Amino acid sequence: MRYLPLTQNDRSEMLAKVGAATIDDLFVDVPAEARLDGPIHSLPMHMSEMAVEAHMRARSKKNLAAADAPFFLGAGAYRHHIPASVDHIIQRGEFLTAYTPYQPEIAQGTLQMLFEFQSQVARLYGCAVANASMYDGSTACWEAVAMATRVTRRNRAVLSGALHPHYTEVVKTMAKFTGDTIADSLPSIQPAPDNAGLIARIDDETACVVVQYPDILGRIADLAEIAEAAHAKGALLIAVNTEPVALGAIKSPGELGADIVVGEGQSIGVGLQFGGPYLGLFAVRDPKHVRQMPGRLCGETQDAEGKRGFVLTLSTREQHIRREKATSNICTNSGLCALAFSVHMTLLGEKGLRALAAENHRLACLAADRLAKVPGVSVLNQSFFNEFTIRLGRDARQLVRNLAEQGVLAGVSLGRLYPDHPELGDALLVAVTETCDEEDIEALAAALEGELA
Amino acid sequence: MNAPNKSGWKPEMNASEDGMHQGPATVTGNRALMLEEPLLFEIGHANETGVDLPEPQFGANRFGGFERNAAIGLPGLSEPETMRHYTRLSRQNYAIDLGLFPLGSCTMKHNPRLNEKVARMPGFADVHPLAPISTVQGALQVIHELGEWLKALTGMPAVAMSPKAGAHGELCGILAIRAALEARGDAREVVLCPESAHGTNPATAAFAGYRVEDIPATAEGRVDVAALKARLGPDVAAVMITNPNTCGLFERDFKVIADAVHAAGGFVYCDGANFNAIVGKVRPGDLGVDAMHINLHKTFSTPHGGGGPGSGPVVFSEALAPFAPLPVVVEDRGQYRMIEEEDAGENHSSTFGRMTAFHGQMGMFTRALTYILSHGADGLKQVAEDAVLNANYILRSLDDLLDAPFGASGPCMHEALFGDRGFAEGLSTLDLAKAMIDEGYHPMTMYFPLVVHGAMLIEPTETESKAGLDQFIAALRGLAERAKAGDESMKQAPFYAPRRRLDETLAARKPVLAWAEDEE
Numbered sequence: 001m002r003y004l005p006l007t008q009n010d011r012s013e014m015l016a017k018v019g020a021a022t023i024d025d026l027f028v029d030v031p032a033e034a035r036l037d038g039p040i041h042s043l044p045m046h047m048s049e050m051a052v053e054a055h056m057r058a059r060s061k062k063n064l065a066a067a068d069a070p071f072f073l074g075a076g077a078y079r080h081h082i083p084a085s086v087d088h089i090i091q092r093g094e095f096l097t098a099y100t101p102y103q104p105e106i107a108q109g110t111l112q113m114l115f116e117f118q119s120q121v122a123r124l125y126g127c128a129v130a131n132a133s134m135y136d137g138s139t140a141c142w143e144a145v146a147m148a149t150r151v152t153r154r155n156r157a158v159l160s161g162a163l164h165p166h167y168t169e170v171v172k173t174m175a176k177f178t179g180d181t182i183a184d185s186l187p188s189i190q191p192a193p194d195n196a197g198l199i200a201r202i203d204d205e206t207a208c209v210v211v212q213y214p215d216i217l218g219r220i221a222d223l224a225e226i227a228e229a230a231h232a233k234g235a236l237l238i239a240v241n242t243e244p245v246a247l248g249a250i251k252s253p254g255e256l257g258a259d260i261v262v263g264e265g266q267s268i269g270v271g272l273q274f275g276g277p278y279l280g281l282f283a284v285r286d287p288k289h290v291r292q293m294p295g296r297l298c299g300e301t302q303d304a305e306g307k308r309g310f311v312l313t314l315s316t317r318e319q320h321i322r323r324e325k326a327t328s329n330i331c332t333n334s335g336l337c338a339l340a341f342s343v344h345m346t347l348l349g350e351k352g353l354r355a356l357a358a359e360n361h362r363l364a365c366l367a368a369d370r371l372a373k374v375p376g377v378s379v380l381n382q383s384f385f386n387e388f389t390i391r392l393g394r395d396a397r398q399l400v401r402n403l404a405e406q407g408v409l410a411g412v413s414l415g416r417l418y419p420d421h422p423e424l425g426d427a428l429l430v431a432v433t434e435t436c437d438e439e440d441i442e443a444l445a446a447a448l449e450g451e452l453a
Numbered sequence: 454m455n456a457p458n459k460s461g462w463k464p465e466m467n468a469s470e471d472g473m474h475q476g477p478a479t480v481t482g483n484r485a486l487m488l489e490e491p492l493l494f495e496i497g498h499a500n501e502t503g504v505d506l507p508e509p510q511f512g513a514n515r516f517g518g519f520e521r522n523a524a525i526g527l528p529g530l531s532e533p534e535t536m537r538h539y540t541r542l543s544r545q546n547y548a549i550d551l552g553l554f555p556l557g558s559c560t561m562k563h564n565p566r567l568n569e570k571v572a573r574m575p576g577f578a579d580v581h582p583l584a585p586i587s588t589v590q591g592a593l594q595v596i597h598e599l600g601e602w603l604k605a606l607t608g609m610p611a612v613a614m615s616p617k618a619g620a621h622g623e624l625c626g627i628l629a630i631r632a633a634l635e636a637r638g639d640a641r642e643v644v645l646c647p648e649s650a651h652g653t654n655p656a657t658a659a660f661a662g663y664r665v666e667d668i669p670a671t672a673e674g675r676v677d678v679a680a681l682k683a684r685l686g687p688d689v690a691a692v693m694i695t696n697p698n699t700c701g702l703f704e705r706d707f708k709v710i711a712d713a714v715h716a717a718g719g720f721v722y723c724d725g726a727n728f729n730a731i732v733g734k735v736r737p738g739d740l741g742v743d744a745m746h747i748n749l750h751k752t753f754s755t756p757h758g759g760g761g762p763g764s765g766p767v768v769f770s771e772a773l774a775p776f777a778p779l780p781v782v783v784e785d786r787g788q789y790r791m792i793e794e795e796d797a798g799e800n801h802s803s804t805f806g807r808m809t810a811f812h813g814q815m816g817m818f819t820r821a822l823t824y825i826l827s828h829g830a831d832g833l834k835q836v837a838e839d840a841v842l843n844a845n846y847i848l849r850s851l852d853d854l855l856d857a858p859f860g861a862s863g864p865c866m867h868e869a870l871f872g873d874r875g876f877a878e879g880l881s882t883l884d885l886a887k888a889m890i891d892e893g894y895h896p897m898t899m900y901f902p903l904v905v906h907g908a909m910l911i912e913p914t915e916t917e918s919k920a921g922l923d924q925f926i927a928a929l930r931g932l933a934e935r936a937k938a939g940d941e942s943m944k945q946a947p948f949y950a951p952r953r954r955l956d957e958t959l960a961a962r963k964p965v966l967a968w969a970e971d972e973e
Contacts, residue, residue: 003563003916004832005916018842020845026842026845029702035735036733040733043830056819059594071581077582079579087573095548095758096548097548097550098759099561103895105951109542110546112542113539115968137810167810178660249516255523276762302955307953313966318652319652324656339539350524350529351502365515417583419793
């Protein structure tokens, strides 16, 4: 077996050294009735590298890759071009096959990268401090709610109806067990977000208000207005961003007054990968909240010779020190995806990020204007970045399936996201990134014209 | 035994009088291949970039009045500078690719590159999680196929694939237990964890709203069954036990414990972090487990990546299966689909809900399945056997010199545990660990489990050769002798790493957690 270096001869010598006649003598503590006497029945035996590759390739080929079709899916996961050097760097063994940097003297590569990553995320979000990553945007969102309940000592969270429904489900699932009260609602299918309705739901018991920016329908809400209303009631504003490229074009949640900013970082450096692994981003605007943050934090310090170096710090918040009193149970996070994000962000720089954002918006405007000309289609949004909602006057879910048969991946239907709400069923989310060109947009428009005729 | 140092050269040979390496100062601060690398923020510029994108056309936008005008403060580098920055940083890291990484409980085994190649096939890497089901049949098949393997290897009837890492899997298991108890109107308040448990266990139970109580250990390093049985009662929701446990031993009374917990109306959670010791040899389902997470980034070789991503699928007993989280991938006559919120009402109505957006760590599933197929049923059994043999070889090659507190409790499983008894006054496990760095090894897990003073938990894994183990043993024997003899220089170690010991107190007292321009 190619991954096992011991030879039979090695094994015999080693068994002699440990005083065992056979390998099973080392498993004596396993009760005999639970011990398996041979390889598990019915499972296949080992395969060559070539055979495994063929087996997996056959499965891969049954999927329609985004690159092989006009592609407009978003709703929390976005296709962007990833420079080749990103993937090369994350495959360097010194990054790929390292552990969490608990031994800082021999982990400065990972630690300095994390310090740079935290700094990039904090700036992108308009915050003071970001952590070293969470699993993904949805779990970061729940952790933010949990943190807000600790900070405010209140346990009611108000969720905007235009928060990604999977994020809402994660928060509601977790809250069932923590006893927190979650006030959620459905998105109002209107050209602009319903700030007034959201603000009316904030009361003196509210720990936090959770608002997606841009929201699930692609609209850009006035966070400052919500922040002011939340702060007036002593609540925190949690802003959720699922498309970080947008923040190269629109104001950061921090500068609009959000207290905790969380989101999905996948768009920068991390591929679609059918939903994971992704990258949870987590930041706070006010440094006084740092000690209530979940997850790992990397900080600057000095070594015994006075050289600058980096370590994991403030770990008295964490499970391996505080056990049941920890701020979260999180341990392994999303380090390699954080590296991919950081490398891609370094390649972009501010200039590249702004250009990338501008190109996304230009193409999205082009698409919105083209689709608006398709008979039967109306564009909902007053504002958007690279994703907007169209209404079709008929079941969008079936239409998406039909277009897939024609080789066009048209978008995400609200019916897929809100299956129990047929009143949302004619809406389709269309995301347009720099990976789309005018030909793709024309292909989508033509396919819609064909279906709706 | 192989010679530990084949060249015969040792650093002391040309050291100066004080034992340090003193060459001339360099202008750059570099020392040949040891290159100091500034922070990105010290070398990059906001107007520099490593990508070619069209110049933005400034005109009307549809941002609703929220365009970002102020500087963001994100430095960029050209592509060649980017490559150098990260390549130089990478060289300051220890990694499995460089050498033995004996972190107990972390299973730092070789990460096969076929896994990486497969995960990057476009049909896996470039597929959207909400793509129409007809266009992702191969992806769903991989999730289903891996799930079937995990069920067969654990002897459990159901699996939840979505948890994102081990601790997330623990939470999944405990939430299913709580949902099952609530479904029968049984509000229980307590979760029992052994003192030797991973920190995530009590943190998870507390996060799920339970009060955590310790279970004591016996002198031989196993759960005190009598004490556990005495504590069971109508208020105990679950016990969380790691098996093999964190002292490196198999809990031989696990089935007895499980039966007692079940008789008292509770559930058994098994922390599967140490599954590598028993994969293909023992099925946890045969021991009475109700829920167990499997760290794909340990047993099934997906890379640790400097702190993730992980993946923590959870296998369930019949009793807990109905409560598993969404989504669930199902196969129906060769077609695959997902049970999501949409059709959960008909098919999975007791689910406790959703733990994450989308469907879990697909990129880890492809890697883990690739690894599993490479080994097959026969190879996985050999994995466990070699992992256990390697650990016992280390235990019995060092226990004459280092204190092995449970060395008399029988063979260890896949990790060997030592304590600091016998070290000279003033020298600690930390000092020995830092001196290991100078010998070219990543230190073992230190001060864990908490039940052993100055614990050193060594997990070599099955992917180390005998020659590699012999060199490691020789190095550790040398270090143990120095620690026992009171070699004070160990308190200064490491000498040869990119950094000397770092001041963690300073980092925590005056936290600097992000770059600020005024540092310049």
